[in-house]
Amino acid sequence: MKTLQFLSLLFATLVLTNCGSPEPETTENPESTETIAQTREFYQLKVYSFSSENQIATTDDYLQHAYMPAVKKQGIDNIGVFKFLTNEKDTVPKTYVLTPFQSMEQFLALENQLNADAEYVQAGSAYIDAPYDNPPYDHIESTLLQAFTDMPMMQTPKLDGPRSERIYELRSYESPTEKLYWNKVDMFNAGGEVTLFDRLGFNAVFYGEVISGSRMPNLMYMTTHADMATRDKNWEAFVDSPEWKALTAMPKYENNVSHADIWFLYPTAYSDY
Secondary structure, X not given: OHHHHHHHHHHHHHHHHHOOOOOOOOOOOHXXXXXXXXXXXXXXXXXXXXXXXXXXXXXXXXXHHHHHHHHHHOOOOXXXXXXXXXXXXXXXXXXXXXXXXXXXXXXXXHHXXXXXXXXXXXXXXXXXXXXXXXXXXXXXXXXXXXXXXXXXXXXOOOOOOOHHHOEEEEEEEEOOOHHHHHHHHHHHOOOOHHHHHHHOXXXXXXXXXXXXXXXXXXXXXXXXXXXXXXXXXXXXXXXHOHHHHHHXXXXXXXXXXXXXXXXXXXXXXXXXX
């Protein structure tokens, strides 16, 4: 209950604060902008970190047999569950869960709806009732986002190849200031980055403004590729495109990214995409 009260206050504060936030430059007329704003989805990205195989197995079982079925009962589909491709720099096993919401109200209501679902509580009991000295994860990081105006709803990838070879590339771009952050968001929307990604077949799942997270101000987005070789070719085409060269030559878009993170993920067998 305390969590829901906090999130309600956070949402109200964001609404008031955004009234004074610098708006990104746009060429859209007011009527179309208002319509898009009413249909923009919200996303919660939860990242679980683990230190044992038992934790991973318990959380996988919970996500597959308790969380996803219960969330789908509430009319929420297209839930993505991904594993982190570990490397020599970061060997901590992680699971990423991306859940879309039609509204902030739907997001705020979900926790109570899950706790009132007897089937959910029973199916997820090993996770939900885990003892204090044997938790099913080390920690969870949660990020709340709102979809970009140029892609207001999630799109599942249009890929025919095997899931085991797919690359889901999650990116986070941080900005030095809020003003420069909105400038980078504008670069995606009015500047045409979203359109360029679409033209080159990046199969974007979402683009989102982070409204609550640990690395703000930042935006995040996810693209998908048949395999790593295809991913590399797509990015080469992006960097060499006349659209990108024109964008990077514009003085108004200078210095709007101070740090970028890239995570390579692959979908679980039970992920919706």
